[in-house]
Amino acid sequence: xxxxxxxxxxxxxxxxxxxxxxxxxxxxxxxxxxxxxxxxxxxxxxxxxxxxxxxxxxxxxxxxxxxxxxxxxxxxxxxxxxxxxxxxxxxxxxxxxxxxxxxxxxxxxxxxxxxxxxxxxxxxxxxxxxxxxxxxxxxxxxxxxxxxxxxxxxxxxxxxxxxxxxxxxxxxxxxxxxxxxxxxxxxxxxxxxxxxxxxxxxxxxxxxxxxxxxxxxxxxxxxxxxxxxxxxxxxxxxxxxxxxxxxxxxxxxxxxxxxxxxxx
Amino acid sequence: xxxxxxxxxxxxxxxxxxxxxxxxxxxxxxxxxxxxxxxxxxxxxxxxxxxxxxxxxxxxxxxxxxxxxxxxxxxxxxxxxxxxxxxxxxxxxxxxxxxxxxxxxxxxxxxxxxxxxxxxxxxxxxxxxxxxxxxxxxxxxxxxxxxxxxxxxxxxxxxxxxxxxxxxxxxxxxxxxxxxxxxxxxxxxxxxxxxxxxxxxxxxxxxxxxxxxxxxxxxxxxxxxxxxxxxxxxxxxxxxxxxxxxxxxxxxxxxxxxxxxxxxxxxxxxxxxxxxxxxxxxxxxxxxxxxxxxxxxxxxxxxxxxxxxxxxxxxxxxxxxxxxxxxxxxxxxxxxxxxxxxxxxxxxx
Numbered sequence: 001x002x003x004x005x006x007x008x009x010x011x012x013x014x015x016x017x018x019x020x021x022x023x024x025x026x027x028x029x030x031x032x033x034x035x036x037x038x039x040x041x042x043x044x045x046x047x048x049x050x051x052x053x054x055x056x057x058x059x060x061x062x063x064x065x066x067x068x069x070x071x072x073x074x075x076x077x078x079x080x081x082x083x084x085x086x087x088x089x090x091x092x093x094x095x096x097x098x099x100x101x102x103x104x105x106x107x108x109x110x111x112x113x114x115x116x117x118x119x120x121x122x123x124x125x126x127x128x129x130x131x132x133x134x135x136x137x138x139x140x141x142x143x144x145x146x147x148x149x150x151x152x153x154x155x156x157x158x159x160x161x162x163x164x165x166x167x168x169x170x171x172x173x174x175x176x177x178x179x180x181x182x183x184x185x186x187x188x189x190x191x192x193x194x195x196x197x198x199x200x201x202x203x204x205x206x207x208x209x210x211x212x213x214x215x216x217x218x219x220x221x222x223x224x225x226x227x228x229x230x231x232x233x234x235x236x237x238x239x240x241x242x243x244x245x246x247x248x249x250x251x252x253x254x255x256x257x258x259x260x261x262x263x264x
Numbered sequence: 265x266x267x268x269x270x271x272x273x274x275x276x277x278x279x280x281x282x283x284x285x286x287x288x289x290x291x292x293x294x295x296x297x298x299x300x301x302x303x304x305x306x307x308x309x310x311x312x313x314x315x316x317x318x319x320x321x322x323x324x325x326x327x328x329x330x331x332x333x334x335x336x337x338x339x340x341x342x343x344x345x346x347x348x349x350x351x352x353x354x355x356x357x358x359x360x361x362x363x364x365x366x367x368x369x370x371x372x373x374x375x376x377x378x379x380x381x382x383x384x385x386x387x388x389x390x391x392x393x394x395x396x397x398x399x400x401x402x403x404x405x406x407x408x409x410x411x412x413x414x415x416x417x418x419x420x421x422x423x424x425x426x427x428x429x430x431x432x433x434x435x436x437x438x439x440x441x442x443x444x445x446x447x448x449x450x451x452x453x454x455x456x457x458x459x460x461x462x463x464x465x466x467x468x469x470x471x472x473x474x475x476x477x478x479x480x481x482x483x484x485x486x487x488x489x490x491x492x493x494x495x496x497x498x499x500x501x502x503x504x505x506x507x508x509x510x511x512x513x514x515x516x517x518x519x520x521x522x523x524x525x526x527x528x529x530x531x532x533x534x535x536x537x538x539x540x541x542x543x544x545x546x547x548x549x550x551x552x553x554x555x556x557x558x559x560x561x562x563x564x565x566x567x568x569x570x571x572x573x574x575x576x577x578x579x580x581x582x583x584x585x586x587x588x589x590x591x592x593x594x595x596x597x598x599x600x601x602x603x604x605x606x607x608x609x610x611x612x613x
Contacts, residue, residue, distance in 0.1 A: 053489075079491035086485075094483040097475075105479055108472055109491050115468075118475035161490075 002029040002052070002169055002201050007061030009047055009225075021047040023225040024061070029169075034195055034202040034216035038209070038248070043222040045205045049171050052203075054078040066168055080109065083162030083200075085155065085175040092158030095147035099138060099157060102146055103127045106161035130160050134190055152183025156190055163194045170195065172204040176211070188215070209241035209248070219244070223251050282549050289546050293560070297567060304571045312450030314566035316519045317534065318458050319512035321542075321562035322465065322555060324535030326505035327388075329554065330469070332481035335502060336392040337377045338509045338535055340399030341370035342528035345510025347406040350413045350523030359421040363514040369406070370510020373399055374502035382495045396528075403525050413523045420518040421453055422446065454515055461511065462555050468504065469551050477501045478551070530584060537591040538562035544598050565590060 009022040021044045029035050039045050050056035052063060054075035062071045070078050086092055093102050104119050107126075124142075131139035134156050138149075146154060155175055162170060172191065176184035188211065195202045206212055212219050218232040219239065228251060231239055300306070320338055327335035345366035352362035373395060380391040407413050430445040441448075468474050480487050480497040487494040509531075517523045542561030548554045569590050572578070578586065 074493075076488045076491055076493045079489050084489045091483065091485050092489070094479045094486050096482045097479060101475060101478075104472075105475055105487075105490055105492075108476070113472040113476045113492055115471045115473060118470050118472055 001031050001066055002203070003027070003064045004052070005062045005064070007051055007058045007063065009051055009056055009058050013059070020225050022051065022058070025225075025227060027220070027227065029201050029203060031201060032199045033218065035204070035218045035220060036212040036216045037203060037205045037220045037222060038207070038212050038244070039222035039228075044225040045222050046173060047225075048222070049084075049173050049203075049205065052169075053082055053084060053171060081168040083167040083170045085158050085162050085170075085172050087174040087177050089151040089154040089158070089178055092161065093146045093154050096145065098143050098145060099131075100127065100142040102157060103130075103161060103164065106164045109165040109167070130164065131157075133193070134160070134186075136186070150183070152179045152186060155179060155183070155187050159187065159190055159194060163198055163200065166198050167200070169201045169203070172202065174205050174207060177207060191215070209244045212244060213239050213241050221247070221251070286546060286548060286553050290556070290560070293545055293564075297564065300571065301567060305574055306567060306571045307447070307574075308444060308451065309447045310567045310570035311563060312447050312454060312519065314563035315451060315454035315458055316515045317512055317566065318454075318538075318559040318562040319461060319508040319515070320531055321535045321538030321558045322462070323505045323509040323512070324532065325539045325554065325558040326501065326508070328536070329539065330478055330481050331498060331501045331505070333381075333498065333502065334388045334392075335377060335505070336389065336532045337374055337395050337502070337506050339528040339531050340396040340403075341373040341506035341509035342513040342516075342531050343403045343523075343525060344373055344399055344406060344513070345370040346513030346517035346523045346527050347403045347413070347525070348510070349514035350415060350517045351406055351408065353415060353418050353420060353518075354413060359419065359424070359518065363421075363511060366510040366514030367507040368510070370513065371503040371507035373510070374504075374506025375499060377506075378499040378502040382498065400525065407523060407525065411525045415518065415521050415523070420521075422449060422518055425449060425453070450519060454519075457515065458559060461508065462559065465504070465508070466552050466555060473497070473500060530587060533591050534562075534565065534587060537594040538565050540598070541565055541594045544594070565594070
């Protein structure tokens with residue numbers, strides 16, 4: 001269970017460039033829940049992820065995962081419990097290393113690296129099985145350099161790596177945005193599969209209203225560093241992309257108006 | 265079914281053929297260099313010297329290529345390692361112990377650079393220049409205030425075996441071998457040490473920590489996302505790398521018969537040249553091949569420099585200038601060749 005308690009983040013505080021990226025955000029994600037996050041650029045979605053993963057320190061507030069306060073943990077330590085997939089397929093895997101080496105690195109997840117062999121004999125069957133489930137044929141190319149794979153393939157491997165050691169929380173930052181429609185569909189299917197199989201907390205940022213309606217149990221709309229509205233339960237089940245776009249626009253118009261007022 | 269089977273076999277087959285072509289290139293290079301040396305009248309002492317410096321080439325490979333860290337610390341770690349080794353030998357310790365301490369001294373120098381980079385967020389280039397500057401004084405202090413420590417008459421790795429080896433050599437191959445006995449002994453001893461060190465390093469780079477270090481150089485964001493402390497990997501990586509420079513310093517000090525505070529001058533350029541020469545000539549792919557290429561590059565560097573000296577009959581005072589020329593050739597030639605090739609293509613098209 002992930003809980004954020006009145007978390008605020010301000011960049012460039014006290015200067016003319018001051019940006020209040022998050023304003024008193026409180027959020028609760030239950031065990032096994034799948035939450036999608038939407039919002040326009042600059043709404044604070046990525047900052048929300050960065051503050052959860054520890055890349056950015058909050059000015060105030062607390063972040064708990066399964067009852068443990070990890071507000072002051074460094075990024076790498078939080079990563080023991082958090083799997084992440086980024087928008088850029090190049091960020092999640094390591095070029096110059098083979099698929100097998102990348103997976104081995106992910107398998108260290110949650111404990112510290114030692115002097116054991118990097119690629120262990122016993123892990124082979126495990127990796128093969130994990131990749132076989134994706135039906136991408138990558139299980140036969142364990143010794144291929146990751147740099148030679150397409151964006152979709154790299155993203156699929158990143159997903160497997162992020163969930164390999166069953167983290168408590170999975171953060172997906174527009175992880176299909178850079179992929180072609182076909183690959184995006186594949187990766188979304190895989191995401192659903194992995195989330196259900198591992199009973200994970202999942203938080204996913206997306207710009208696709210379709211994805212926001214198709215996936216998960218709850219939709220969160222962010223705007224100017226705040227959670228503007230949440231849609232859950234019955235309303236969420238009957239939600240259509242068009243409804244979401246309408247509500248999105250009504251908000252957008254509001255902000256544009258206030259911008260215009262500010263400038264006049 | 266057959267398609268899957270062939271897909272499964274393909275990587276293995278390509279890995280095998282990559283290994284075979286690497287070995288072929290290595291043999292070809294050895295033949296060419298050998299012919300070069302006998303025709304150009306290059307003394308085999310150049311090989312011994314190349315082996316002495318070889319681990320400093322591996323240092324540069326580790327920092328620039330594996331960690332992706334622009335690190336000049338080798339210029340400071342090398343003389344500190346040499347100084348520590350020399351002072352311990354003079355004080356009656358065994359050469360092996362002295363070399364181990366040479367490693368430790370080099371590793372601590374590398375740690376200083378890593379900590380400056382991590383704590384103060386000063387980038388590697390600047391951090392290592394700061395460390396080199398400080399290392400000069402530390403080296404002088406290690407050498408008890410003297411800028412030069414002679415090892416004449418001390419028991420070093422080489423002097424320990426030199427008499428017995430010379431007698432054996434003269435007995436076996438006749439009196440004409442007497443002149444080459446020290447050079448041959450250096451090649452055997454240093455070759456053995458470099459081989460052992462490369463073996464340990466290969467094993468280390470193929471461990472979990474080694475894998476994390478290799479990944480840190482390519483994608484630190486991913487290493488953090490995997491729950492590994494990438495700063496720790498930089499510290500371990502730089503310590504290992506510069507520890508090797510310390511060992512190289514210890515070897516060279518015993519070879520020269522003295523330690524000197526200015527021994528590391530220009531070493532970074534030499535190491536870079538070794539890495540690039542090795543990559544251009546051998547086109548290595550795997551970790552093991554890359555390590556061998558760095559050592560080979562240093563050998564080729566020393567041999568070609570020795571050849572220029574004997575061909576042009578230059579005085580030893582010109583050594584740094586010739587070094588710079590060889591490095592320039594190693595760095596510049598591949599680029600000129602590329603430009604020439606695109607120019608030709610444009611003409612053809």
